[in-house]
């Protein structure tokens with residue numbers, strides 16, 4: 001009984017000791033400072049509670065800043081504006097570098113066939129003609 005107890009203590013010493021070598025940390029190369037990170041409560045992030053709006057308060061919000069330069073005037077401008085700003089601003093047109101005429105054709109096709117712009121064929125032709133006249137490189141086909 002006594003021997004078993006001693007053996008038990010000895011075994012647990014061997015098990016515990018290697019884990020508790022205080023020097024081992026200082027021997028880490030490049031270690032200048034050591035500390036302990038607390039595990040905290042895993043999986044929880046504290047957030048502020050929701051803002052409570054009261055019905056008798058007036059909230060002021062500014063206008064959303066839109067920088068949408070007007071498109072170049074020309075035949076087909078209105079129809080282009082009608083169909084080409086369902087999904088995004090017409091800045092997508094004016095911010096392009098000078099594209100070739102065929103590139104504009106491709107873009108309008110892409111808007112219709114890839115992005116699903118509901119533009120009838122006749123209107124699409126007019127839009128392409130407008131874009132090619134106003135936004136394409138003149139010497140480029």
Ligand code: HEC
Nearest residue numbers: 083084085086087092093096107108111115116117118127
């Ligand atoms: C059904 C929605 C929709 C309509 C209508 C639409 N577009 Fe787009 N357009 C998109 C989407 C989506 C993108 C890609 C946006 C992105 O990548 O941020 C895009 C991007 C563009 C770009 C950026 C270049 C590129 O190839 O991605 C241009 C130029 C453009 N559209 C022009 C037009 C023109 C001209 C029209 C009118 C014929 C038009 N769009 C109508 C959805 C639409």
